[in-house]
Each structure stands twice: as structure tokens, then as C-alpha cells.
Amino acid sequence: MSSLSEGDEEKEIDILTCPICLNTLNKPRQLECLHNFCHKCLQEYISSSGENGEHGKGKFICPVCKIPCRVPFPEKPRNKWATQFPTDSLVTSLADSASLKTDSQTCAPCKREGKHSEAKFWCRDCFEAMCDSCKLIHKKIRQIKSHKILRLEEVRSSPQILKMVEGNVDCTQHTKRQIELFCRQHRKLCCVVCFATDHRECPDVKTIDELVKDEKSEGELTEIIEAMKEVMNRAEEQISHKTQTLTLMTFKHEELAEKIESITRKAIERLKSLRNEAIEKFEICHSKETKRIEYQRDILQSSKLAMKMDLKYLEAVTKYGSPKQVFITSEKIRHQVGFHREILTVDQENHEDVDYKFEFNEIVEDLSHKLSALGKLKVLRNSLDEMVHDNDRETGMKSVTFSIAPNQAPTRLSVKTYSTATPSSRPHTLENCEASRIRMRKEKDYDGSMGSDRKISWFTGGTFCLDNGQFIMADYNNHKLKRFKRDVYSPIMEYPVESAPFDIALVQDDEILVSFPHECRINRYKLRDDDILKQTDTITTLSPPEGVAFVDQNIVASFSNCIKIMDEYGKEVVNIPTKESSAYTIPIVASKTGNTFVHRDGNVIVIRSLDGDEIFRFRHRQLKDPSGISMDFKDNIYVCDCNSSNIYQISADGQRGRIIRSSRLCVGRPVGIGFDGTGKRLWLTSNIQRSGQLLTMYTLSC
Structure with missing residues (x-):
């Protein structure tokens, strides 16, 4: 299964593409964080994530933004969890409308019944194509006979008329209920059941229809877009810094590895075993440190990618969705912005520049017979707030020391260089058990x-x-x-x-x-x-x-x-x-x-x-x-x-x-x-x- 990786983030993000399989969304399901996936891809991902992960029972992390997602009814079989997440009417309709570019189009109502009929018309209200028969039925039903129906040729020639007239959003807490209200005090989107159970006493609850007419809504949308761009810019800066740090670490790693080799060659017969162990421990330390920073960089990449996808989604909603949808979507994204801001803030506060320093044992340089350890490897960390630009300075540096010495050898702390006590006799290993x-x-x-x-x-x-x-x-x-x-x-x-x-x-x-x-x-x-x-x-x-x-x-x-x-x-x-x-x-x-x-x-x-x-x-x-x-x-x-x-x-x-x-x-x-x-x-x-x-x-x- 493919997935959208950090190397793909610079490509143009298409909200109709599944981030897992990288194909056009098929039966899309939307998570709480507004990211859409194919139904099959999402279910396979959930099944492969294990029964009880570190995020708790009934939860899994979104493959895009890494935010824990809660399953509405976790007691149901795990292989049915994907069906509990709603479909996004806008994304589904946009996916359907994308096929309008082709000469042939299938009737959506007939397709739902397992039939195949060529579509010739487009309903702006239902946002789907239909054949002659379904158009006639459409006009006979009182509740939908007022829908605006256009010929497909007209729609293909004027794509701007595809903009949805209205779009209702289902409540994630109560099935078959639609979001209609908004509590300003808790900034919570509510259905009528949410209002009756949790927000009846709240002083400022209004219908979304009232709020979308408010001039402040447009300003808040602009504010959210700017905040998302700010998160993306900060993520880019911090990703660049991580990349520079990794480059420096790799350079110093190669430099020190070469120096270690040159020193050990002076006494190759005596130092050969110690040299191999020093390089091995150095590689382990380097791998550990690079993996730690690469992991931090991946988190930042995820935040940037999530904001970029959310921004594209918000732009699509703004362009094709109703004002009501725009307001609902912007409020949902506001929470995501705060989450990713927190990720960036925590990363910035905890960031450390990493350098390497290898202090050779004086006994090694003197080629003394007292040699017991090749040296000490230090990982030098420097936070963003206390950067040291002079390479010769070590003031403010925090160091973690790893003793590079033969395995299992005890280290006597009374000796500054952590000298090794050698067993008086070679130890043996027992591996068999008798009855x-x-x-x-x-x-x-x-x-x-x-x-x-x-x-x-x-x-x-x-x-x-x-x-x-x-x-x-x-x-x-x-x-x-x-x-x-x-x-x-x-x-x-x-x-x-x-x-x-x-x-x-x-x-x-x-x-x-x-x-x-x-x-x-x-x-x-x-x-x-x-x-x-x-x-x-x-x-x-x-x-x-x-x-x-x-x-x-x-x-x-x-x-x-x-x-x-x-x-x-x-x-x-x-x-x-x-x-x-x-x-x-x-x-x-x-x-x-x-x-x-x-x-x-x-x-x-x-x-x-x-x-x-x-x-x-x-x-x-x-x-x-x-x-x-x-x-x-x-x-x-x-x-x-x-x-x-x-x-x-x-x-x-x-x-x-x-x-x-x-x-x-x-x-x-x-x-x-x-x-x-x-x-x-x-x-x-x-x-x-x-x-x-x-x-x-x-x-x-x-």
C-alpha cells in the first residue's frame, strides 16, 4: 500500500486523492480532523494498527496529521470501524463531478441500484448526474421537484455553476442529526440533541444560518487561513533547521570516524579490537541521535502536510461549499491549527543542536600498555535559545557521555577516564540445561x-x-x-x-x-x-x-x-x-x-x-x-x-x-x-x- 510521504509534500495536493493509496478517493470516509480516505484503505489501516495502541482503546492515529482519532462506537467489530465515519458530501460530489470532464457519465441514482445508465442531466441541489428516467422521477417528487436541473453539456461548458447550493453536515455524536447550532462559549458545533443535553444553559447559542450572515464570519475565515499559513511557514523553518543539524552531524560523524581510524593505525595490533568497538558504539550513538531528530522532523512534516491539506480543503469548501459549510469547516480546522501550533511550540522549546566530540584517552595517544578504553564520545546539544556560534566554545553545552570500552567490563568511578577492570580469568558461558x-x-x-x-x-x-x-x-x-x-x-x-x-x-x-x-x-x-x-x-x-x-x-x-x-x-x-x-x-x-x-x-x-x-x-x-x-x-x-x-x-x-x-x-x-x-x-x-x-x-x- 502506498502512502503520502514527506517527499511528496511539495507536490500539488489534490483533496480528491486518497493519502494512503494515492488514487482518486473511492467511497471516501472523513475523520474528525477532516482528512478523507478510501473506505477500504481506511479499514485496512485501522486493522493493521493493532487492537490497543498507545493512544488508548477505541482510538487510532490519523495517517496524515498523527492526531488520535476516536471511533464513535468502539465496542463494534474492529473490521467495521471505517463504516462509522461519515462521508463528506462535498468531497464525494467533487469526486463525482470530476468525471464530468469525460464524454460519458453514469447516472448516480441508477448506480446506487446496481444499474448502468448514461447520464444526460445534472442536479445542482443533489450535486449528481442523472439519466432521462431519473430526471422525470426527480420532477414528480414534491420535496425535490424545485431542484435546479441542467443539461450536462451546459455544466461542462460552465464549471462555475457546479457550486453547491446547500450542504448539510452530520453530527459526529448523534446519528441522523445535522449540525445546526453553534455555542460561542465552548466554540462547539451542535445538533439539536447536543444543545438539549450539553448546552441548554449556555448564554450564547445561535443557529449557523444566523452566524453565516454575520460580517465577523468572513474575518474569522481570513484569520484561520493566515494562522494555517503561519504554521506552515514555521514548520518549514524548523524542518530546514533539522536538515542543517543532520548535515552537520553527518559531517562531524565522518570527520571523527576518520580521526579514530588514523589514531588506531599507529598501534593497529594493540588497538584493533578497541577501535572496532569504538566505531560500533559511535555508529549506534549516531543512529540513535539521527533517528531521534528524524522522528522530530517527521512530526513537523506531518504538521506542515496536514495544514497544507486542510488549507486546500478549506479553499475547496470556500469555493464550492455553502456559507454554512464554510463556517462549520473553519471552526473544525481552528482546533487543528491549535494542535499543530502546540506541536511547533513544544518542538521549538525543546530543540537542541547536536554536535559530536570525541575525547581520546591520553593513554591511547601515548600508546601506553595501560590502555583500557579508546575514549569518550560526547553528544553536544544546544537549544535554539542558547545557540553558540563560536565552534571553539562549549559554554552552555549539555553533554551526554558514552563510555566506549569492552562489553561487560566494569568501570571504576575513581578513575577519571573510566578505566576497565579486567577479569583475572576468562569467563565461560553455559548454554545447555539437563533434565x-x-x-x-x-x-x-x-x-x-x-x-x-x-x-x-x-x-x-x-x-x-x-x-x-x-x-x-x-x-x-x-x-x-x-x-x-x-x-x-x-x-x-x-x-x-x-x-x-x-x-x-x-x-x-x-x-x-x-x-x-x-x-x-x-x-x-x-x-x-x-x-x-x-x-x-x-x-x-x-x-x-x-x-x-x-x-x-x-x-x-x-x-x-x-x-x-x-x-x-x-x-x-x-x-x-x-x-x-x-x-x-x-x-x-x-x-x-x-x-x-x-x-x-x-x-x-x-x-x-x-x-x-x-x-x-x-x-x-x-x-x-x-x-x-x-x-x-x-x-x-x-x-x-x-x-x-x-x-x-x-x-x-x-x-x-x-x-x-x-x-x-x-x-x-x-x-x-x-x-x-x-x-x-x-x-x-x-x-x-x-x-x-x-x-x-x-x-x-x-
Whole structure:
């Protein structure tokens, strides 16, 4: 299927052409934004847009202007949505009248009955062609016998007489009702039902027939046309600026890429691997930045194109439509103008000029054996309001720094150049799983709800604590920590907190760490003998922490794009880049021995020493969304996969792996797991479609 792209915008816009198939409109349907499409094209577009997009149920975006369009009756079958949108009588009639240029014309009334008759006459009121028989019938019906009927030859010789005498517009809210009134207070076009239900008390409601006679209407039409031209001009200027920015970025990209190549050639044997990684990361960054600006430019192109099409449409309505139609159309377009003005304003306020700067590591230039990274790539942004014309100046520039270093290598923040700690031994990867002889025996499901809960309980993390089998869970939805006891299958205590808790780590039997991603902090709590949870410390992080663990007096926390090892006071010691994730959770867990920890890196499970060195990694073809990780008393690793519903066990040395709970046996999708001190008893959370979440206790047996 073709579509009207940004490259086509400079062509003459024909309001009788479908923007999707680029052919003459066939059975046109009009959206709220006044853009017309073939019935078939519109239905195919709606069907391909998915059941529930980001704009909500019962909505889809217009292919031309990108404005969300609401379906009048979304409960009806999706493959019938296009039929709910009205036809535009003006566009339909203009499409029909376009065929008047040919020598033969089909009778419109006969065509509706599936017949084919040659037309010889034209009705100015109905705006359609008809044959001899239909003309006679036309004259016999009292309600339409006064219609002005002309011979087609006369119409072809004088096209100006095609202008429609009258044109009624249907109300989009109430079927079989026509727009007749206008509320000045709300600037709302109304039918009589709209007036009776929503605007009866409004002080200034008039009929459209009254308003079109008002001299102010003509002035308002001129105002709207000027506003549309202003939007188009602003869009053109901002599009030009985006194009210039992309040109500069491409030039600097090529320049820096060449410089990177020239530097690496001086020590090709030593720098070859680092050079390839630097170029790769540079290309990824460049692609990301150009796609972002190209997307912004596409939005501006859409606004310009939409205004251009709307302007053509308004000109056609002005030329061929009735004053009533002109007024209605201009009022509808007024809303579109405001929407596109807002797009331009937001884009202008947020616009940034983008430049590149690559700072080479001094060690690279000296060809030192201490070389650990090729350099740092900076994306320099400069907003329109603070443009820096001197190329040597960097004042006012905002920079985003990307460390270009070997994959998975931890970065020690104490070193300014982000040097890399290299593992003492080459890590290995485990990819196979054996059949399991371990069995998980279910004890019972827990009811995690409390009487004071306002939402369904949703546990995102937890830990066993004390010596009597008690455990604490983080209820993300209800902003609570809930305490459970063995053989009591509901919370025995709740501790309300001020924000949504995410994960819990055990410091010692009566002390825990809790991560709060919305507050960008990690709190430390102590369980007192009187069952009161007392906050003893707070660590503030620069970005939202998710998973948290406590290892040998160090705090290990997971973030969307890295793992950070901090001392007990929150000072960063090691930063380990990971694949950026928008997953449900980014789990992390510490070993019982206190010398290793496990985390997620994309769809791979990585085991590291406390220094950040990678020991080994685990991957499996079915492992797509590892959402929960735990370790038993022998430091065997257990991984919940929310996608496949499997639970994997990995030996502590990374030599063996197996599935201990198959998706065929799962009630729901496992998302969290935690062991007690014996390593034989564990809690498991599972997502149940339409029913929320299950919290279940299991016992392992061989």
C-alpha cells in the first residue's frame, strides 16, 4: 500500500486523492480532523494498527496529521470501524463531478441500484448526474421537484455553476442529526440533541444560518487561513533547521570516524579490537541521535502536510461549499491549527543542536600498555535559545557521555577516564540445561491482601528474615512492606512506607535494605523487638534503583543500564554497564558466602565477584525475560523466566544447568523467588492473567 510521504509534500495536493493509496478517493470516509480516505484503505489501516495502541482503546492515529482519532462506537467489530465515519458530501460530489470532464457519465441514482445508465442531466441541489428516467422521477417528487436541473453539456461548458447550493453536515455524536447550532462559549458545533443535553444553559447559542450572515464570519475565515499559513511557514523553518543539524552531524560523524581510524593505525595490533568497538558504539550513538531528530522532523512534516491539506480543503469548501459549510469547516480546522501550533511550540522549546566530540584517552595517544578504553564520545546539544556560534566554545553545552570500552567490563568511578577492570580469568558461558530430578512441593498459597489495601497486592521483591521462618515482601501497589509467618498464610504485620517499594535485601536477621525507584533512594530499616520497623539510614542515588543486595558490607544495586557496587554509606566503588532494559524488574542477588553476586544483563544471567569481575554467564534459548533470581545455601542459582514460565537451576560453579519447573506445570508466570536460610524452602510470586498475583510457598525435594 502506498502512502503520502514527506517527499511528496511539495507536490500539488489534490483533496480528491486518497493519502494512503494515492488514487482518486473511492467511497471516501472523513475523520474528525477532516482528512478523507478510501473506505477500504481506511479499514485496512485501522486493522493493521493493532487492537490497543498507545493512544488508548477505541482510538487510532490519523495517517496524515498523527492526531488520535476516536471511533464513535468502539465496542463494534474492529473490521467495521471505517463504516462509522461519515462521508463528506462535498468531497464525494467533487469526486463525482470530476468525471464530468469525460464524454460519458453514469447516472448516480441508477448506480446506487446496481444499474448502468448514461447520464444526460445534472442536479445542482443533489450535486449528481442523472439519466432521462431519473430526471422525470426527480420532477414528480414534491420535496425535490424545485431542484435546479441542467443539461450536462451546459455544466461542462460552465464549471462555475457546479457550486453547491446547500450542504448539510452530520453530527459526529448523534446519528441522523445535522449540525445546526453553534455555542460561542465552548466554540462547539451542535445538533439539536447536543444543545438539549450539553448546552441548554449556555448564554450564547445561535443557529449557523444566523452566524453565516454575520460580517465577523468572513474575518474569522481570513484569520484561520493566515494562522494555517503561519504554521506552515514555521514548520518549514524548523524542518530546514533539522536538515542543517543532520548535515552537520553527518559531517562531524565522518570527520571523527576518520580521526579514530588514523589514531588506531599507529598501534593497529594493540588497538584493533578497541577501535572496532569504538566505531560500533559511535555508529549506534549516531543512529540513535539521527533517528531521534528524524522522528522530530517527521512530526513537523506531518504538521506542515496536514495544514497544507486542510488549507486546500478549506479553499475547496470556500469555493464550492455553502456559507454554512464554510463556517462549520473553519471552526473544525481552528482546533487543528491549535494542535499543530502546540506541536511547533513544544518542538521549538525543546530543540537542541547536536554536535559530536570525541575525547581520546591520553593513554591511547601515548600508546601506553595501560590502555583500557579508546575514549569518550560526547553528544553536544544546544537549544535554539542558547545557540553558540563560536565552534571553539562549549559554554552552555549539555553533554551526554558514552563510555566506549569492552562489553561487560566494569568501570571504576575513581578513575577519571573510566578505566576497565579486567577479569583475572576468562569467563565461560553455559548454554545447555539437563533434565531435572529436583521437585518443588507446594505448601500453600498466601493471601497477601490487608483490609487497608486500596489496590490489589503486587509483590516485586522480598526476603526471609529472623530465625523463625518469617519473611517480608514489598507490596509495590499499596506502598507497604508486609510481614509473613510460617503456617500463617496471610500478613501478620504491615509497615506503610511513603513511596512504592521495589526490592528488599537482608543485611542481618533484623535489618533490611529497601529500594524506592520513584524516590531514587535506598532505605535501611531495623526490626525492633516491639515489631516496629525503624528507618536507620537513607542512601540517595542519581537514578532509580530497582534490585538491591548486600554483600560483605557493600551494597549492590541494579539500574536500567548498569550495576553499581557501593560501600555501606552509598559511595560508588564500581560501575558495571549492562544492556539497557525496560523490563518488569532487574533482579540482583548476593551469595550466602558473600563473595559473589548474580544479576541480569538483557536475557543473560551473569555471575561476578565482589570486585566486579565476570566469572561466568548463563543463557538458554527459552530464557527471554529473567524476572527473578535467588540462591540457595550452596550458592546454586535459581532463575524465574516470566516469558517461558520456566524456573532454571544453575550450579554454583556454572558447569551445569537444568529446568526444575516446566511451563507445563506453571499456574502463572513466575516473576519473583526467594530462599530461606536452609535453602530448602522458598517463596514464589506468579502473575495470573486477569487475577493479579499469587504468592506461594514451596519446599524443594530430590
